[in-house]
Amino acid sequence: MEKLRTNKWIILSAVLIGTVMGPIDGSVTNIAMPQLAKIFHTDITTTSWISMTYLLMLSSLMLTFGRLGDMVGYKKLYQYGLITFSVTSAILSMSNNIYMLIVVRAFQAVGAGMLMSMAPAIITATFPPNERGKALGFNAMAVSIGLSIGPTLGGFLLTYLGWRSIFYINIPIGIIGFIWAQIVVPDNKGVPEKFDPLGAMSAFIFLTGLLLFISEGGTWGWTSIPSMISLATFIVFFIIFIIIENKLEFPMLDLSLFKIRLFTFGNLSTLINFMAQNTMTFLTPFLLQKIGYSTDVSGIIMTSFPLIMLVVAPLSGVLSDRYGAQILSTIGALITATALFSMSTLNLHSSMTSIMLRLGLFGVGNGIFQTPNNSSVMGSVSKNRLGIASAFLATMRNAGMVLGIAMGSAIFTNRQMFYESLKINSNSAFLFGLRDAYIVAGVLSIICALTSLVRDKINKKNNLEKDGV
Numbered sequence: 001m002e003k004l005r006t007n008k009w010i011i012l013s014a015v016l017i018g019t020v021m022g023p024i025d026g027s028v029t030n031i032a033m034p035q036l037a038k039i040f041h042t043d044i045t046t047t048s049w050i051s052m053t054y055l056l057m058l059s060s061l062m063l064t065f066g067r068l069g070d071m072v073g074y075k076k077l078y079q080y081g082l083i084t085f086s087v088t089s090a091i092l093s094m095s096n097n098i099y100m101l102i103v104v105r106a107f108q109a110v111g112a113g114m115l116m117s118m119a120p121a122i123i124t125a126t127f128p129p130n131e132r133g134k135a136l137g138f139n140a141m142a143v144s145i146g147l148s149i150g151p152t153l154g155g156f157l158l159t160y161l162g163w164r165s166i167f168y169i170n171i172p173i174g175i176i177g178f179i180w181a182q183i184v185v186p187d188n189k190g191v192p193e194k195f196d197p198l199g200a201m202s203a204f205i206f207l208t209g210l211l212l213f214i215s216e217g218g219t220w221g222w223t224s225i226p227s228m229i230s231l232a233t234f235i236v237f238f239i240i241f242i243i244i245e246n247k248l249e250f251p252m253l254d255l256s257l258f259k260i261r262l263f264t265f266g267n268l269s270t271l272i273n274f275m276a277q278n279t280m281t282f283l284t285p286f287l288l289q290k291i292g293y294s295t296d297v298s299g300i301i302m303t304s305f306p307l308i309m310l311v312v313a314p315l316s317g318v319l320s321d322r323y324g325a326q327i328l329s330t331i332g333a334l335i336t337a338t339a340l341f342s343m344s345t346l347n348l349h350s351s352m353t354s355i356m357l358r359l360g361l362f363g364v365g366n367g368i369f370q371t372p373n374n375s376s377v378m379g380s381v382s383k384n385r386l387g388i389a390s391a392f393l394a395t396m397r398n399a400g401m402v403l404g405i406a407m408g409s410a411i412f413t414n415r416q417m418f419y420e421s422l423k424i425n426s427n428s429a430f431l432f433g434l435r436d437a438y439i440v441a442g443v444l445s446i447i448c449a450l451t452s453l454v455r456d457k458i459n460k461k462n463n464l465e466k467d468g469v
Helices: 002-006 008-039 049-072 074-092 098-126 129-160 170-184 197-220 225-247 255-259 261-291 295-323 326-343 352-378 383-421 426-453 460-466
Strands: none
Touching: 008 049, 008 074, 008 098, 008 129, 008 170, 008 261, 008 295, 049 074, 049 098, 049 197, 049 383, 074 098, 074 170, 098 129, 098 352, 098 383, 129 295, 129 352, 197 225, 197 383, 225 255, 255 261, 255 383, 261 295, 261 326, 261 352, 261 383, 261 426, 295 326, 295 352, 326 352, 326 426, 352 383, 352 426, 383 426
């Protein structure tokens, strides 16, 4: 038993089980959206709350879990996450209306938040700095495996076993993950610091207000009363949060972390990257549907993006251990921009091969960008702040997802309406609107390249000293 708990690669295997759950669940659920709308006789806007509620809750609680992980121990919170995710998956499979699905998905996000905030912290605490990139590369590979499996698996389950089966798959994964983590992941006591409940509450409220405004402002109207209330809630509680954090000895979020250039620009790059990524992943299935591909074939096509990441992410992690994140992340972001600009040239006659090649190039760019970027962020903080650093990185990732979906949807819808107002036929207006959204995402990726380039290079000597190596 003790030998297992000292083998860092065995410990990594336990973390990867939990890591793969979220991407599988998310991608399977996204594929199921059109069918769930039909089954429950509701519109796409209501159905979208199945994902939106999940992302809102996940993003808003991440900082709280990061802080709790630093205090109570990463393993304990990670296991709580596995239990919560598995139990809520079982309940989701028993849903009898759309509103039950939406509410229970919010509770499922609680479990996902624990998993996502703790996995990089456990990895960073387990591996020495000269192997951190490689280990985080395998973590990124697990995410890619989940994203690769999800669409195809979801299409198969929906076609042959029904929609309830898409939630069954999380249950055995969660049980196996909990048992294996109990056996191999070492306990850590955390730090004897006080929890900041007011900071946690204000962080949850301001993040919810911000993400709600961004995600629903276009639907409600940007100057409507609900939008203004959401925006005002964000502003007021963000100010309250900053005031609280500056006064406490043990704050929810140590604001001094933002003095670290690697930490600040690495997180900013993550936010922008995921905005561009989720613009693409949200809109491309609509193009595939418009061309005439079935759900299961669309899933196979979309798999080409994470499948390439599956190969590239570990390799870029190894390279980042040797050369650092600055150049690699910049190159990755530029490749991503190239792929997005190329996708803006797609039309209703584009072949499956041409679409998959562009998605594959997108996967190359993201694979090169993400692992070095994550490694540099996690390597920039001291060990007693790994939980909050991991959680903040995950918050930026999930906020980027919400922003990307909201931005992509708004640009596509508004531009399509604009082109239709010019008396352009509906198919052409659809393609022009999609083209404009892809171009904006490409511009975001160029900005991401710039924020990656201006970060400091890692001072390996200082980094080793900081980690006690």
